Amino acid sequence: MRRLSFLLTLAALGGCATPRLGERPAAPIAVKIIALNDFHGALEPPGQSVPVTGPSGETVNVPAGGAAHLASAVARLKARNPNNLVVAAGDLTSASPFVSSQFLDEPSILALNLIGLDLNAVGNHEFDRGPDELKRLQGGGCAKHTARVPCRVDPTFPGASFRYLAANVRTADGRTLFPATAIRTVGMGKRTARIGFIGLTLRTTPSLVVPTAVATLTFDDEAKTINALVPKLKAQGADAVVVLIHQGLYTKVGYNDKSCGGVSGDLLPILAQLDPAVDLVVSGHTHRAYVCDYGAIDPTRPILVTSAGRNGTLLTDIELLVDPVAHRVTAKRADNLVVQGAAYASAAGPVPLRPEYPVFPAEPRVAALVKRYVAAASPVAARIVGRMSGPATRQRTASGESVAGNLVADMQRQATGADLAFMNGEGLRADLIPAADASVTYGQLYAVMPFGNVLQVKGMTGRQIRAVLEQQFDSASNTVARPNMMMVSRDVTYRYDLRRPAGQRILDLRLDGRPIDDARTYRVGVSNFLAAGGDNFTVFTQGTDLAGGPEDIDAFETYVRAAGTLTPPATDRITRLDTPAG
Structure with a gap:
């Protein structure tokens, strides 16, 4: 793709007003x-x-x-x-x-x-x-x-x-x-x-x-x-x-590269429909930084598209x-x-x-x-709530798991008394890194989960649990190329293969080592965000409301405090069988 020049001329000269004889053309602003x-x-x-x-x-x-x-x-x-x-x-x-x-x-x-x-x-x-x-x-x-x-x-x-x-x-x-x-x-x-x-x-x-x-x-x-x-x-x-517009792109180039290299994302089909009279699109949402001349993709729409990360x-x-x-x-x-x-x-x-x-x-x-x-927040934020033997980061494995996500899923299962629990990965907003003395503060827990969601228990059949896991790959905003993986609580394991047809990608789903029974109803711990179908996980809305729970941050503090010194969980619950796309 051609690079965006310092000045990209948009208008044909034939459309400009003609100055009168002896009159200087107005300088551009x-x-x-x-x-x-x-x-x-x-x-x-x-x-x-x-x-x-x-x-x-x-x-x-x-x-x-x-x-x-x-x-x-x-x-x-x-x-x-x-x-x-x-x-x-x-x-x-x-x-x-x-x-x-x-x-x-x-x-x-x-x-x-x-x-x-x-x-x-x-x-x-x-x-x-x-x-x-x-x-x-x-x-x-x-x-x-x-x-x-x-x-x-x-x-x-x-x-x-x-x-x-x-x-x-x-x-x-x-x-x-x-x-x-x-x-x-x-x-x-x-x-x-x-x-x-x-x-x-x-x-x-x-x-x-x-x-x-x-x-x-x-x-x-x-x-x-x-x-x-x-x-x-x-x-x-x-x-x-x-x-x-709060919608954006993904690129495979640096924050100030002008080539639009490897461009993708939900903003693309919007740009393809825009009136060419639009001059500039300032975008966001993906947290990626780019400067892209969309005219390099579609010459009929020479729109400058930007995002500041x-x-x-x-x-x-x-x-x-x-x-x-x-x-x-x-x-x-x-x-x-x-x-x-x-x-x-x-x-x-x-x-x-x-x-x-x-x-x-x-x-x-x-x-x-x-x-x-900061002074007003410090007394609460600095309160030590527990200890951890190592960090819990949001970095995903090849299968889509993270230590922080598994930790929160485990917390939600214990706090709700559920058979299993799910945590949406996008709901984790910070890594949890203990201090040199292994201490963890309330402010750190809050940074991980700042939304103030409330935990609850849904009654869901094994068939519904499989269906909601399938939605990681093929719902309205989650794609096979970029699945939105949920974290699962301890003693839940499964494998998935994205080469298989939709509805058949989840394999060998187990709880406590035993296959999950499609006909049995299980107690599932989730946030009220997921319970209401958030992140397009709409199958959760088909479950039965069984019980309410505490606010997630309160449950998180209780979980960390009660552990003494908490050991971050392993990322060995989900196995991906196909090769992830590059």
Whole structure:
């Protein structure tokens, strides 16, 4: 594929307005758009790095992230061009570390206000606590919509100074939950540009949150929604059309490679349907970073597509060149910028600052805000709840298991008194790494499972258990190429072969060494998220509700504390018989 040039000319000259004799053509207006996505309340530096190619061709890890460093990076980019807008493509909150999630993500909203965010498209995780709580984050106030108490640190929470957009999310009366579009004008006098934005989330959001949390909402088709709004924005005088969408791509190239190499993902079929008048798509959800000229894939749609990874470790620096007479974009470019902030120590050793890349010092106002909330959270987060003899990471084996997932599945089985338990892998948000003295804190447990799900017991036949395991491979969002494996509790074993037909892939399914009986009803421990059919595991809804259980984080603390020194489980429960796709 051809590489995206620094300036990609979009418009044919024949469509431009012709200046009068002796009149100079109007100079184009450079508009800077600074984009992020999937921040997930990462207020403190997340202990993550961005792999880059060093001066000798070697891979080096650049430490990145942290809200105060992100604020500094945004400010530096804004200083380069007064015609700027800061936008996001969803999941700014929820699935957050303890210091943000414990306070209903209020500190993340306040930090993003200070950073100067202008617009954000809703993401699936922003619905985790339901639409009423999301509307509170927009409008402010201290109304209580969850089990947690709002406004515990700031008694007058003002809400987001940026605007949420939700073009494809409709309430029962047919209106959108938040505005569908926005137009922002940059520049001065006659030298102005009007940028139109459409913001939306993926239509499968109900399968990615507890379904009851969005039961009153409908989620429309993404491409149809966008295409219906493009002419409306143009009629309102938009010189450029930018889509902010919480859906994304996967690539096989680096964070700033422009080749779109190995591109895949659920955003692709959406892009293939878009009105060619769309100039830019800022995306997210997959947590991958890329800058892709979709015109290299489909020349009829020269759309620039970007994503800044996750957790504020990257920013996308985008420039649109707007013709103020023809009212269209004539060129565009984008680069992903590593938000290098603070060195840290990883399990593999120190990750130092890299002087060959820009370092962004902590912005004082955001740093002070984060410090205040860290101080409020620390007494609870630092409480030692137990000990572990080794780490429990989310790293998957070839079969799809992880130590952390098996650990949580075991916890859920014991907490519910079930015969077996399942844990969805995407519900694990952090590794569990004990300190040098083997201690584990409450904050660490919370980071692993920050959603506040409630455990429950479902009565399911052996046949239903097989069917729900089959859904790992062939449901609406899970594919054979990228199965969404669940973790199973101890004493459950099975093999699978993806070369076999759908419905026949699960083999030799056993509990306590005995084959699971299709006709027998078993007690199955799950979270309320899975019980309601979350992650497209809809077969769970066919089971019978037998009993409720504790909140998952409370059960997790009890399990770790009672173990004395907990030994992480092995990953020997699931065997894959075919060769995984490369």
